[in-house]
Each structure stands twice: as structure tokens, then as C-alpha cells.
Amino acid sequence: MSAFILRRLLQSLFVVFVMTLLVFFGVNVIGNPVYVFASPDCNQACVNGIIRSLGLDRPVWEQYVYFMNGAVRGQLGNSFTFGVPAMQLILERLPATLELAFASLVLAILVGLPLGMWAGMRPDALSSRAIMTVSTLGFSVPTFWIGLILILFFSVHLGWLPAVGRGDTVSVLGIEVSFLTLDGLSHLIMPAFTLALFNTSLVIRLARAGMREVLYADFVKFARSKGLSPSRILFVHVLKNIMIPIVTVMGMEFGGTVAFAVVTESIFSWPGAGKMLIDAIEVLDRPLIVAYLMLVVVMFVVINLVVDILYSLLDPRIRFSGAAR
Amino acid sequence: MAPILQVRDLTTVFQTDAGPLTAVDRVSFDVGRGEILGLVGESGSGKTVTGFSLLGLVDPPGRVAGGRVLFDGRDLVGLPEPEWRRLRGRRIAMVFQDPMMTLNPVLRIDTQMVEALKAHGVADGRDAWGRSRDALGRVGIAAPEERMRAYPHQLSGGMRQRVAIAIALLHDPDLVIADEPTTALDVTIQGQILYEVQGLCRRSGTALLWITHDLAVVAGLADRIAVMYAGRIVEQGGVDDVLDRPGHHYTRGLLASVPRPGRRWARLPQIPGRIPSLGTVPSGCGFRTRCGRADAACEAEPPVVAPAPGREVRCHHPVPDEPR
Numbered sequence: 001m002s003a004f005i006l007r008r009l010l011q012s013l014f015v016v017f018v019m020t021l022l023v024f025f026g027v028n029v030i031g032n033p034v035y036v037f038a039s040p041d042c043n044q045a046c047v048n049g050i051i052r053s054l055g056l057d058r059p060v061w062e063q064y065v066y067f068m069n070g071a072v073r074g075q076l077g078n079s080f081t082f083g084v085p086a087m088q089l090i091l092e093r094l095p096a097t098l099e100l101a102f103a104s105l106v107l108a109i110l111v112g113l114p115l116g117m118w119a120g121m122r123p124d125a126l127s128s129r130a131i132m133t134v135s136t137l138g139f140s141v142p143t144f145w146i147g148l149i150l151i152l153f154f155s156v157h158l159g160w161l162p163a164v165g166r167g168d169t170v171s172v173l174g175i176e177v178s179f180l181t182l183d184g185l186s187h188l189i190m191p192a193f194t195l196a197l198f199n200t201s202l203v204i205r206l207a208r209a210g211m212r213e214v215l216y217a218d219f220v221k222f223a224r225s226k227g228l229s230p231s232r233i234l235f236v237h238v239l240k241n242i243m244i245p246i247v248t249v250m251g252m253e254f255g256g257t258v259a260f261a262v263v264t265e266s267i268f269s270w271p272g273a274g275k276m277l278i279d280a281i282e283v284l285d286r287p288l289i290v291a292y293l294m295l296v297v298v299m300f301v302v303i304n305l306v307v308d309i310l311y312s313l314l315d316p317r318i319r320f321s322g323a324a325r
Numbered sequence: 326m327a328p329i330l331q332v333r334d335l336t337t338v339f340q341t342d343a344g345p346l347t348a349v350d351r352v353s354f355d356v357g358r359g360e361i362l363g364l365v366g367e368s369g370s371g372k373t374v375t376g377f378s379l380l381g382l383v384d385p386p387g388r389v390a391g392g393r394v395l396f397d398g399r400d401l402v403g404l405p406e407p408e409w410r411r412l413r414g415r416r417i418a419m420v421f422q423d424p425m426m427t428l429n430p431v432l433r434i435d436t437q438m439v440e441a442l443k444a445h446g447v448a449d450g451r452d453a454w455g456r457s458r459d460a461l462g463r464v465g466i467a468a469p470e471e472r473m474r475a476y477p478h479q480l481s482g483g484m485r486q487r488v489a490i491a492i493a494l495l496h497d498p499d500l501v502i503a504d505e506p507t508t509a510l511d512v513t514i515q516g517q518i519l520y521e522v523q524g525l526c527r528r529s530g531t532a533l534l535w536i537t538h539d540l541a542v543v544a545g546l547a548d549r550i551a552v553m554y555a556g557r558i559v560e561q562g563g564v565d566d567v568l569d570r571p572g573h574h575y576t577r578g579l580l581a582s583v584p585r586p587g588r589r590w591a592r593l594p595q596i597p598g599r600i601p602s603l604g605t606v607p608s609g610c611g612f613r614t615r616c617g618r619a620d621a622a623c624e625a626e627p628p629v630v631a632p633a634p635g636r637e638v639r640c641h642h643p644v645p646d647e648p649r
């Protein structure tokens with residue numbers, strides 16, 4: 001098991017290293033931030049001064065070495081706009097994003113799992129067909145459109161839910177969260193739902209497919225031949241089996257959900273890291289963009305690692321073959 | 326005492342796009358208390374579906390369309406599901422064909438055994454665990470304590486089938502339906518398991534319906550034999566009777582194709598043709614397209630000839646009774 005983890009760890013480090021190259025050089029070819037910071041009456045000497053102060057007078061590879069030198073010590077440079085460490089800015093905003101992403105995943109499972117299981121149990125029922133149609137829509141309807149429709153309906157038309165911001169937060173272990181206050185929850189529900197739509201559709205599909213497969217498995221029939229109750233069969237024998245792919249896929253979707261939160265945060269003015277990224281791109285705040293992208297990369301890598309380990313805990317077959325490796 | 330199981334005209338139909346297919350066709354047989362009945366037939370003859378029908382486990386698009394299953398005097402056909410559940414595992418248990426597929430891959434052996442006890446009112450968890458471990462020991466599993474904590478994939482096929490047998494025997498049922506439990510295993514393990522199950526059932530007075538396609542297996546195991554062909558029982562009777570003096574041409578063909586000592590160099594005669602698929606079974610005698618003795622009369626439903634008590638042959642022209 002530990003050999004397995006060690007190998008995965010080395011692979012992960014390599015992936016992160018390659019991504020630093022891609023991200024750093026990628027960001028360095030788009031636009032010139034100097035002109036964003038230079039006022040219109042700035043002459044050449046003034047522009048040169050800005051270039052030097054941002055460290056842009058150095059060759060790109062030297063900038064990269066400088067960047068990496070800091071990066072291995074956890075320092076990803078100062079934001080051009082704010083003059084403070086980019087990482088600090090992101091970390092301040094990240095809890096809001098993570099809360100939103102996490103809430104949307106929980107919502108996706110809470111809503112998608114029962115719907116998908118039902119559709120898998122009664123594939124021909126009208127209700128099941130309706131569920132599958134909705135899940136198809138959930139894949140194809142753009143997030144921003146759903147978000148705007150929700151705001152129009154629940155905020156503008158009915159006036160039930162607030163359209164922007166996080167609402168009241170409380171501090172849990174030093175992290176501000178919205179979901180523990182009623183006001184925060186009312187702010188969270190619409191963006192979380194918007195962000196959850198895609199994943200809910202995914203969970204519905206996975207749960208339905210899992211049910212179709214597992215319900216007809218011999219081991220379910222054998223369980224029935226033992227005289228077990230339908231609830232024991234459904235919630236222990238069947239559910240445990242269909243949760244394996246769902247947990248795996250949802251785990252891997254978490255990174256994507258955080259990345260996608262950019263759109264949702266912009267619509268609902270959710271004060272998260274995604275909204276900050278949009279602002280940073282507008283002013284070509286390179287260190288901030290790089291820091292954000294690197295964070296996303298590291299998060300993806302870590303999530304994949306955790307999912308692999310979690311998967312092995314859920315599925316004893318993986319767990320033990322891992323031990324043999 | 327009446328037989329523990331009396332099956333009468335049991336008929337199981339699958340509703341398909343091509344119309345209804347009768348997988349089990351007016352099947353009748355008895356299993357006496359503590360008796361071992363071998364149900365023999367080629368692949369696709371309807372043995373597994375018969376077994377599932379006896380436990381109320383036929384899933385749509387299939388359904389038991391007719392007949393009676395009298396278990397301990399009570400007709401089980403049409404029984405409400407909660408009543409079925411009280412019977413399954415406790416009074417009638419089943420061992421499935423493929424041991425690699427019958428245990429839930431994500432649950433430990435002990436979980437899967439203890440739940441079988443708890444489903445029928447064994448409330449005390451520690452008691453249930455102990456009983457399960459002892460049951461594993463009885464079916465010849467070494468170090469049962471350790472095996473209890475294993476997951477199915479950590480056990481060999483033979484070991485898994487032993488676990489399934491131990492589960493089936495947990496409640497000392499009146500009847501065990503064993504659906505080719507040894508077919509997927511290698512020959513030495515087959516023999517051991519056969520011998521052990523026979524012993525366990527004899528000791529506890531459990532009746533056994535042993536489903537197989539292998540005549541050699543039933544010859545050494547069963548008290549009586551029922552031969553199934555295309556959903557019908559074509560012949561049944563005491564094991565020596567049927568094997569020594571087969572009355573049905575299908576049984577005779579099957580026996581002739583079994584290798585035996587002393588005939589080593591002869592080419593084994595095979596029954597010509599193949600078992601018809603369900604939609605294409607001929608009317609009258611289902612075997613007539615492959616039978617050497619078939620004539621115009623065989624296009625009509627064959628009568629049941631009963632040359633002796635408990636002995637039945639479904640044929641217009643039974644094989645003459647001459648010792649071979």
C-alpha cells in the first residue's frame with residue numbers, strides 16, 4: 001500500500017512540475033501588463049521603471065527560475081495590483097469558493113442519488129423518463145443562463161432569495177462559512193444549485209446505470225434468497241456497490257467544480273477566488289493568475305490522489321491488490 | 326409423511342419481444358424429506374429457471390404462469406412477498422451456479438453470514454457471529470475465524486462456494502436447491518464439495534434438489550433423477566432405474582454419450598442436432614427433431630408412461646425395458 005502511495009506521489013510531483021512550465025510560460029505570452037499599470041502620460045523612462053520594478057526586464061527563463069525558487073518555498077510572488085503575496089489573496093477568498101463547490105457536490109448527491117436510483121429501479125415509469133429528460137437538460141443548459149433565470153424568478157420576481165453576496169457568515173475553526181446562518185444559507189442555495197446542476201445530472205446517470213447493472217447481479221439474487229428485507233438489499237448490498245463509481249467521479253469532479261465556480265461566482269457576485277481570477281485576468285495581474293492556476297493544478301493532483309486512496313477504501317478489491325504491488 | 330416439496334404443472338414464461346417463451350413447461354416432481362433429487366439437463370433446458378421458480382425469484386419479464394409448488398403442504402405460487410421472505414433462507418435455501426458472482430464483492434464474509442441469521446430473528450450479534458464461524462468450519466474451511474473477516478475476492482472459487490453452501494445451511498433448511506454448484510470448480514474440489522454437501526444434508530435431514538448437466542455427478546449423489554429437456558421433465562425415477570434402464574430416448578442418448586470404462590476406444594455416439602432454442606421447440610414431443618425413433622405419432626403430446634411406482638417416462642414409444 002505505501003509503495004503504491006509513494007509511486008502516485010512521485011507521479012503527482014512530476015505533473016505539478018510540468019504544469020509550472022506550461023502555466024508560467026503560457027501566462028507570459030499573453031498581453032503586456034506594463035500598459036495596464038502605466039498611466040497615459042508615462043514616458044519611456046517611466047515605463048522602463050515599471051518594467052524593472054515588476055522584474056520583467058529579465059529573460060523569461062530567469063523569471064521562471066526566480067519564480068520556481070520562491071514557489072518551492074511556497075512563495076508565488078506579489079500581486080501586481082495589490083502588492084501583497086498572491087497566495088495570501090487567494091487563500092482569503094478560497095474558503096468561499098470551497099464552500100460553494102462543496103455545497104454543490106453535497107446537493108448533487110442528495111438530489112441525484114435518489115432520483116437516479118429511482119430511475120434505475122423503474123426504468124419504464126413516466127417519472128423515470130421525466131428524470132432522465134431533466135438530467136439531459138442539466139448537461140446541456142449553460143450555467144450562466146440557469147443562474148440568471150433563477151435570479152429573475154426567485155430574487156426579482158418572487159423576492160424570496162438574495163441575488164448577490166455571501167450573507168452572514170460565522171467562523172468555524174477560523175474559516176468563515178455561510179451555511180451555518182439562515183441568511184448565509186439563503187445566499188448559498190441559488191449559486192450552489194446552479195453549480196450543482198451539471199454534477200446532479202452526472203450523479204443521476206451514474207446511479208441509474210449502477211442500479212441497472214447491480215440489481216440484476218447474481219449477488220443481489222443470492223441476497224434475496226437469504227430472505228433479506230428489500231431495504232437491507234437496497235441500502236447495503238446495492239448502494240455500497242453503486243457508490244463506488246459515484247464517489248470516484250464526484251471526487252474527480254471537485255476540481256472541475258472549483259474551476260467552474262468562476263462563472264457561477266461572477267453571476268452571483270460570490271466573493272470567492274474564481275471571481276478574483278476574472279478580475280486578475282482583466283488587469284493582467286500575472287502573479288495572481290499564475291498562483292491561482294498553480295493552486296488549481298495542485299488541488300486537482302491532490303484530489304486525484306485522495307480519490308485513489310478513498311476508492312481503495314471503498315472497494316476492497318483495489319485495496320488489497322494495492323497491497324500486493 | 327407427505328414429501329416436503331410437490332411441484333405440479335409448474336409453468337414459467339418469459340414475455341419477450343418475440344412473444345411469450347415457456348422456459349419451464351408443466352413440470353411436476355416430488356422431493357421427499359431428506360431426499361436428494363438430481364435434476365439433469367443440457368444447458369438451456371430450464372433448470373435454473375425451475376430453481377428460481379421454486380423460490381419465487383423469477384424476475385420480470387419472467388413469471389410463474391401456472392401450476393402449484395406445494396412446500397410442506399402449502400402452495401407457494403402467488404404467495405405475497407413478505408411471506409416468501411420468511412421462507413427464503415430459513416426453510417428453502419439456494420446455492421447458485423457461479424461462486425465468483427454470488428457473494429457481494431464489497432461486503433465481508435461475516436457481514437454476509439450474520440445478516441442471513443439476523444434476517445430470521447437471530448438478534449444477538451455475537452451469537453450470530455459464532456454460529457456463522459462454526460458453519461464455515463462445518464463446510465471444511467480451515468481457519469474459519471480468519472476467513473470470516475475476508476472479502477470474497479480474497480478467497481478461491483472453491484472456498485467461495487463453500488461459503489455460499491455454509492450460508493445456505495445456516496438455518497438447517499428443509500430444502501436446499503443447489504444449482505450446479507460445482508460446475509465452475511476443478512474436479513478434485515468438485516468431488517470434495519459433493520461429498521461434504523451430501524453428508525451435511527443426510528445428517529440434518531435436509532432435502533436436496535441438485536441441479537446439474539453431468540450425469541456422472543448425480544449417479545453417485547442422488548436418490549432419484551428427473552431428466553429435463555426443453556423445459557419439460559421427460560423422465561424420472563430412482564437413480565439406478567433411470568441410469569440402467571432409461572425409458573426415454575433422450576436419456577438413452579445422454580447415457581450413451583457418457584464415457585465409461587471398457588468403452589475407451591469406441592467413438593462416443595452423440596445425440597444428433599442441438600437442443601432447440603425456446604421459440605423453436607417442436608410441438609408434440611419436443612425431442613422429435615432429434616429422436617431416431619420419432620414417427621408421425623410423436624407430433625402429438627406424448628403420454629406419461631409409468632412402468633413402476635415413482636417411475637415416469639413421457640414418450641409415445643418408450644425404450645423397451647431390456648437390461649443392457
Ligand SMILES: Nc1ncnc2c1ncn2[C@@H]1O[C@H](COP(=O)(O)OP(=O)(O)OP(=O)(O)O)[C@@H](O)[C@H]1O
Pocket residue numbers: 339341346348366367368369370371372373374375385386387422538602603
Ligand atoms: N430473463 C430471461 N429472458 C428470456 N429468456 C430467459 C431469461 N432467463 C432465462 N431464459 C431462458 O430460459 C431458458 C432456460 O434457462 P436456464 O437458465 O434455466 O437454463 P439451464 O438449464 O439452467 O442452463 P445452464 O446449464 O446453461 O445453466 C433458456 O432458454 C433461456 O434463454
Ligand code: SF4
Pocket residue numbers: 573574575610611612613614616617618619620623627639640641642643
Ligand atoms: S415421443 Fe417420439 S420423438 Fe419423443 S422421445 Fe418418444 S419416440 Fe422420440
Ligand SMILES: [Mg+2]
Pocket residue numbers: 372373374422504
Ligand atoms: Mg443454469
